[in-house]
Amino acid sequence: GAVVSQHPSWVICKSGTSVKIECRSLDFQATTMFWYRQFPKQSLMLMATSNEGSKATYEQGVEKDKFLINHASLTLSTLTVTSAHPEDSSFYICSAPMIQGTNSPLHFGNGTRLTVT
Amino acid sequence: AQKVTQAQTEISVVEKEDVTLDCVYETRDTTYYLFWYKQPPSGELVFLIRRNSFDEQNEISGRYSWNFQKSTSSFNFTITASQVVDSAVYFCALSGPTYNFNKFYFGSGTKLNVKP
Numbered sequence: 001g002a003v004v005s006q007h008p009s010w011v012i013c014k015s016g017t018s019v020k021i022e023c024r025s026l027d028f029q030a031t032t033m034f035w036y037r038q039f040p041k042q043s044l045m046l047m048a049t050s051n052e053g054s055k056a057t058y059e060q061g062v063e064k065d066k067f068l069i070n071h072a073s074l075t076l077s078t079l080t081v082t083s084a085h086p087e088d089s090s091f092y093i094c095s096a097p098m099i100q101g102t103n104s105p106l107h108f109g110n111g112t113r114l115t116v117t
Numbered sequence: 118a119q120k121v122t123q124a125q126t127e128i129s130v131v132e133k134e135d136v137t138l139d140c141v142y143e144t145r146d147t148t149y150y151l152f153w154y155k156q157p158p159s160g161e162l163v164f165l166i167r168r169n170s171f172d173e174q175n176e177i178s179g180r181y182s183w184n185f186q187k188s189t190s191s192f193n194f195t196i197t198a199s200q201v202v203d204s205a206v207y208f209c210a211l212s213g214p215t216y217n218f219n220k221f222y223f224g225s226g227t228k229l230n231v232k233p
Contacts, residue, residue, distance in 0.1 A: 042225060043224060043225045044208070044223045045223075046220070046221060091160065095162075098164075104167070105152060105167050106162075106164070106221065107164075108161055108162035108163075110160055111161065113160075
């Protein structure tokens with residue numbers, strides 16, 4: 001079964017509103033989680049590394065004030081898309097290493113399809 | 118810089134045919150890891166295999182096999198006797214050494230269509 005749970009699976013929101021996406025690790029503690037973005041028919045692009053107890057690390061070109069990441073506990077990371085615009089419409093996927101602190105394979109959530117109208 | 122190239126955007130085969138998905142990578146690290154993931158229409162990425170840069174031994178798992186060749190910087194994936202359930206997008210990925218473990222670089226993916 002899934003070891004990383006992501007919610008919601010899909011969301012439609014109006015331009016200018018904010019949307020929160022949750023990523024939970026099931027049956028294991030994740031001090032580090034990763035947020036990816038995937039445009040249609042394109043690859044996954046790492047947006048940021050979510051660190052429990054400290055600030056997230058954002059990749060170059062990712063607006064930290066627009067994509068707020070909070071790693072509130074050892075099993076929960078949230079991504080909030082603030083003041084969403086149609087160009088933010090995408091597939092957002094979170095992940096966590098199978099073994100924390102290593103480059104072991106990643107467990108992925110099912111993803112969240114965001115549509116901004 | 119790290120880069121993964123999957124030149125095949127989409128492949129269509131008929132069930133029971135063999136199919137090879139190509140992956141070419143670029144990295145300056147001497148220690149690195151290569152992965153293959155499967156993304157079915159549901160969206161979830163499913164881990165298939167991980168190889169480290171020091172292990173060039175080919176691997177077979179059921180109908181799946183992987184050919185890792187450092188000389189050509191390739192990590193190709195072959196499905197033997199393909200089935201309709203193999204239809205998905207397949208991603209090849211590269212990650213760096215332990216101190217930079219969070220950097221996963223994904224290829225653009227190859228969509229495999231297996232027709233009955």
